[in-house]
Amino acid sequence: MSLQQKIMEKIKEAMKAKDVVALESLRAIKSEILLAQTKGGASTELSDEDEIKLLQKLVKQRKESASIYKEQGRDDLAEPELAQVEIIAQFLPEQMSDVELKKIIATIMEKVGATSIKDMGKVMGMASKQLAGKADGKAISEAVKELLR
Secondary structure, three states: OOOOHHHHHHHHHHHOOOHHHHHHHHHHHHHHHHHHHHHOOOOOOOOOHHHHHHHHHHHHHHHHHHHHHOOOOOOOHHHHHHHHHHHOOOOOOOOOHHHHHHHHEEEEEEEHHOHHHHHHHHHHHHHHOOEEEEEEEEHHHHHHHHHHH
16 A cells, blocks of 8 residues: 555545544645645656655644744644644554664775764765665754764
8 A cells, every 4th residue: 555545545534533632743744745746847756755755844844844843932833743743653664773773884894994073974975875865864863973973
């Protein structure tokens, strides 16, 4: 079942349950999928990798909005954003733990021969490709910096 079909099923469930937050989140995903499909002109199916990138983008946007709201003392606005993050994250592959992430990055560093912070670009390039969808870019970056010190 494609992501779009899963989203449609979840939208129906959310409508029946009258879950406003879930419905809003799912409609945002559906909208982004349709925009991505029609971007090239012809209606095309998204690859799994494109779907994951799209979902990660939506999660990142909501997290950034929530942090801005919290900085401004608007917890009433931050909470729905964080609730949407939880709903959107259901469709992402399970995220790696910090320990697993560091193990994989250490292996990549050995392959590339990275020894100093100057080699961060090489490590990040390989790590981003290998860990796409499994770890957040920010988490990858922080782990690489920590291991290269």
